Amino acid sequence: MKIITSPKEMKDFAHSAKAEGRKIALVPTMGALHEGHFSLIDRAKELADIVVVSIFVNPTQFGPNEDFDKYPRQLEEDLKGCADHGADAVFTPSTSDIYLPDASTFVVEEEISQHLCGKSRPKHFRGVTTVVSILFNIVQPDVAVFGDKDAQQVAIIKRMVRDLFMDVEIVSAPIVRDENGLAISSRNKYLDKLERIGAARIHEALLAGKKLVDGGSLNIDRVKALVINSVTNAKTRVIYVEVVDRETSLPVNEIVPGKSRISVAVWFGQTRLIDNIEI
Amino acid sequence: MKIITSPKEMKDFAHSAKAEGRKIALVPTMGALHEGHFSLIDRAKELADIVVVSIFVNPTQFGPNEDFDKYPRQLEEDLKGCADHGADAVFTPSTSDIYLPDASTFVVEEEISQHLCGKSRPKHFRGVTTVVSILFNIVQPDVAVFGDKDAQQVAIIKRMVRDLFMDVEIVSAPIVRDENGLAISSRNKYLDKLERIGAARIHEALLAGKKLVDGGSLNIDRVKALVINSVTNAKTRVIYVEVVDRETSLPVNEIVPGKSRISVAVWFGQTRLIDNIEI
Numbered sequence: 001m002k003i004i005t006s007p008k009e010m011k012d013f014a015h016s017a018k019a020e021g022r023k024i025a026l027v028p029t030m031g032a033l034h035e036g037h038f039s040l041i042d043r044a045k046e047l048a049d050i051v052v053v054s055i056f057v058n059p060t061q062f063g064p065n066e067d068f069d070k071y072p073r074q075l076e077e078d079l080k081g082c083a084d085h086g087a088d089a090v091f092t093p094s095t096s097d098i099y100l101p102d103a104s105t106f107v108v109e110e111e112i113s114q115h116l117c118g119k120s121r122p123k124h125f126r127g128v129t130t131v132v133s134i135l136f137n138i139v140q141p142d143v144a145v146f147g148d149k150d151a152q153q154v155a156i157i158k159r160m161v162r163d164l165f166m167d168v169e170i171v172s173a174p175i176v177r178d179e180n181g182l183a184i185s186s187r188n189k190y191l192d193k194l195e196r197i198g199a200a201r202i203h204e205a206l207l208a209g210k211k212l213v214d215g216g217s218l219n220i221d222r223v224k225a226l227v228i229n230s231v232t233n234a235k236t237r238v239i240y241v242e243v244v245d246r247e248t249s250l251p252v253n254e255i256v257p258g259k260s261r262i263s264v265a266v267w268f269g270q271t272r273l274i275d276n277i278e279i
Numbered sequence: 280m281k282i283i284t285s286p287k288e289m290k291d292f293a294h295s296a297k298a299e300g301r302k303i304a305l306v307p308t309m310g311a312l313h314e315g316h317f318s319l320i321d322r323a324k325e326l327a328d329i330v331v332v333s334i335f336v337n338p339t340q341f342g343p344n345e346d347f348d349k350y351p352r353q354l355e356e357d358l359k360g361c362a363d364h365g366a367d368a369v370f371t372p373s374t375s376d377i378y379l380p381d382a383s384t385f386v387v388e389e390e391i392s393q394h395l396c397g398k399s400r401p402k403h404f405r406g407v408t409t410v411v412s413i414l415f416n417i418v419q420p421d422v423a424v425f426g427d428k429d430a431q432q433v434a435i436i437k438r439m440v441r442d443l444f445m446d447v448e449i450v451s452a453p454i455v456r457d458e459n460g461l462a463i464s465s466r467n468k469y470l471d472k473l474e475r476i477g478a479a480r481i482h483e484a485l486l487a488g489k490k491l492v493d494g495g496s497l498n499i500d501r502v503k504a505l506v507i508n509s510v511t512n513a514k515t516r517v518i519y520v521e522v523v524d525r526e527t528s529l530p531v532n533e534i535v536p537g538k539s540r541i542s543v544a545v546w547f548g549q550t551r552l553i554d555n556i557e558i
Contacts, residue, residue, distance in 0.1 A: 007444055104390035105408070105442035111383035129384070130443075137444040163384035164409075165286055165416040 001082060002089040007098070007138045010091045014052075014140040022049040026141035026168075028132060031055040031092075032072040032186035033081045036176040040145045041085040043173045047143045053082045054091040054135050056098065060106075061127030072189050091139060098134060107133045107164075109156045112249055116152050116263055117274065120239050128153055129160050136168055143169040147176075149183050151261060151276045155249035175275070177203065183275045190271040198235055199268050205230035206277035209262045213279045218255040223262065223279075231266055239265035239272070246278060255279065280361060281368040286377070286417045289370045293331075293419040301328040305420035305447075307411060310334040310371075311351040311465035312360045315455040319424045320364040322452045326422045332361045333370040333414050335377065339385075340406030351468050370418060377413060386412045386443075388435045391528055395431050395542055396553065399518050407432055408439050415447055422448040426455075428462050430540060430555045434528035454554070456482065462554045469550040477514055478547050484509030485556035488541045492558045497534040502541065502558075510545055518544035518551070525557060534558065 004010045017024055025048030027040045033055075044051040055078055062068035075092065082090050106126055112118075113125035136144070146154045154172045161170055176184045180200035191199060209227040217223065220243050227241045242251050246261045263276040283289045296303055304327030306319045312334075323330040334357055341347035354371065361369050385405055391397075392404035415423070425433045433451045440449055455463045459479035470478060488506040496502065499522050506520045521530050525540045542555040 011444075011446070100442070102390065103442045105386065105388045105439045107384065107386050107443070109384045111381065134442075134444050137446060140446070160384045163379070163382045163413075164386070165290075165413050167290070167416060167419070 001079075001087055003079065004089055004091050005093055005097065007093060010052075010089075010093075010138050011140070013089060014138070017050045018140065023142045024048055024050045024052060024140060026135065026139045026144040027051065027053045027087075028135050028144065028146070029053060029055055029078075030057045030071065030186065031078050032074055032189065033078045034176075034184050034186060034188075036147050036149065036184040038081060038085050039176050040147055040173050041082065041087055043171065044143070044145045045086055047145070047171060048141075050088045051086065052089045052091055052139050052141065053087045054139065056091075056093055056131070056135075058098075058127055058131040059095055060099070060130055061124050063121055063123065066121070067187075067190075070190075072186055091135075098131070106130045107160060109160055109163075112152065112156045112159055115251055116240055116242055116244070116249065117265060118152070120265070125153070125156055129156060132157055133160070133164075133166075136166060141168050143171055145171045145173055148172050149175045149185065149274065149276070151263060152244075152249040155247065159248070181207075183273075185273065187271055187273065191268065195235065195269055195271075198233070199271075199273060201233065201236070202231055202264060202266060202268075202273060202275045203277075206262055206264065206275060210277050210279050213255055213257060213260075218257070220253065220255055223255065227262060227264060231264065235269055237267040239267060243279075280358075280366055282358065283368055283370050284372055284376065286372060289331075289368075289372075289417050290419070292368060293417070296329050297419065302422070303327055303329045303331060303418065303420045305414065305418045305423040306330065306332045306366075307414050307423065307425070308332060308334055308357075309336045309350065309465065310357050311353055311468065312357045313455075313463050313465060313467075315426050315428065315463040317360060317364050318455050319426055319452050320361065320366055322450065323422070323424045324365055326424070326450060327420075329367045330365065331368045331370055331418050331420065332366045333418065335370075335372055335410070335414075337377075337406055337410040338374055339378070339409055340403050342400055342402065345400070346466075346469075349469075351465055370414075377410070385409045386439060388439055388442075391431065391435045391438055394530055395519055395521055395523070395528065396544060397431075399544070404432070404435055408435060411436055412439070412443075412445075415445060420447050422450055424450045424452055427451050428454045428464065428553065428555070430542060431523075431528040434526065438527070460486075462552075464552065466550055466552065470547065474514065474548055474550075477512070478550075478552060480512065480515070481510055481543060481545060481547075481552060481554045482556075485541055485543060485554060489556050489558050492534055492536060492539075497536070499532065499534055502534065506541060506543060510543065514548055516546040518546065522558075
């Protein structure tokens with residue numbers, strides 16, 4: 001497995017692979033890799049000849065009071081995980097490799113990004129679309145694999161690719177959960193053992209909402225209220241619960257079974273967790 | 280010469296050319312082609328194996344009260360000019376081919392675009408960077424050629440390419456002038472014969488400024504005042520006169536001979552004209 005830090009070297013690697021007619025898949029990550037990420041690498045292996053995992057804790061997608069500094073960094077362990085899952089290259093540039101001090105160009109999505117997480121994290125998605133554009137231009141993937149846990153992110157990236165005619169296919173892969181149902185996330189590291197068990201309540205609340213819909217109740221307010229009530233306890237503070245279109249992640253006024261999703265973000269103690277379920 | 284309207288067909292054309300190892304040059308235009316554009320096509324011919332000229336009057340770079348509707352359109356004549364100059368393909372999509380009704384993604388440059396034309400045309404450069412990104416993704420050029428008349432545009436596109444790691448080289452080509460010194464522009468069509476002769480005053484004013492600097496005067500205020508006074512007459516209204524860095528087009532506080540540029544925008548009657556000169 002090749003470990004590449006320089007964008008120039010990464011571009012050369014991609015050019016050579018493409019010149020040989022090989023298909024490249026990219027799995028963009030911020031490191032702190034877990035079973036969720038590994039499932040994306042496994043999916044990428046099925047889709048392309050060459051799998052590149054990028055590991056880059058992207059400063060522009062963190063707000064000023066967010067957890068950029070304490071975001072978990074564990075490169076050695078991550079590299080081992082990538083190798084174990086058969087990645088062909090890991091691209092792990094430094095911040096200054098990606099952003100020059102006078103960088104002034106951004107890619108912005110202005111509709112989907114206004115909702116859900118975009119409301120409480122105003123510049124988050126602009127950071128995401130910018131860095132993903134940069135990574136696409138450097139790694140030149142034919143396909144890129146993202147996790148469904150970040151369903152709004154997937155929708156925004158698909159919109160960006162469509163609007164700007166980017167030459168890459170976006171594939172998303174199912175949420176991976178721990179034995180208690182908690183969606184696996186790098187931020188789960190912030191939780192202690194008891195909190196981690198307690199946070200399973202988020203998935204239980206989503207399941208309760210889904211059960212209501214499956215039982216025939218299409219009243220959005222009732223479904224949202226049930227999820228909010230089910231998720232709320234002394235440790236949690238709900239940021240949002242929304243019913244959205246499954247493709248666009250845009251909030252909807254009517255539940256369309258088979259085409260909708262419940263998306264949720266909660267503060268669990270000091271930790272911001274998101275999750276979602278298709279309904 | 281191939282005439283292509285569909286982005287999909289244009290992408291296929293580009294993919295085939297690249298698979299054969301051929302280098303592609305793009306000359307992005309809004310049509311109404313003149314000697315300035317033809318000089319760009321000629322330059323592109325020197326730089327690549329395949330020259331693609333795009334003709335697309337881009338609505339997102341026009342303000343609500345600007346001349347989108349009356350911008351000159353003359354496709355037949357343009358196609359003939361492209362053929363005469365040896366273009367291999369003309370890409371001429373419709374507005375709806377490029378922008379879906381719910382398009383919501385934009386590429387923005389937020390430093391250089393704040394100055395000069397960006398002040399009086401607030402969303403202009405955002406339209407430019409967005410459409411140029413789209414064209415780059417569709418045509419996949421190795422090199423793209425722009426005219427120095429739009430020096431700020433060139434600087435912004437170079438910045439965008441640098442910041443987003445786009446895989447394209449930006450080349451600019453010298454301003455082409457008519458026999459009176461007026462920089463050739465599609466908007467010169469708005470001028471009647473007498474106005475066209477009178478508008479040569481813009482270049483004369485820039486030459487006067489340059490002469491002052493060549494003579495040893497590095498006082499910015501004096502240079503700007505001379506240009507403003509020289510350009511002003513009953514028909515003109517100065518929008519800006521600025522001394523800028525030649526590479527970045529950012530306003531400077533000191534003239535550095537050999538590294539600066541005087542940039543000017545004026546209303547000449549109902550017509551907005553820009554011009555610049557290296558000093």
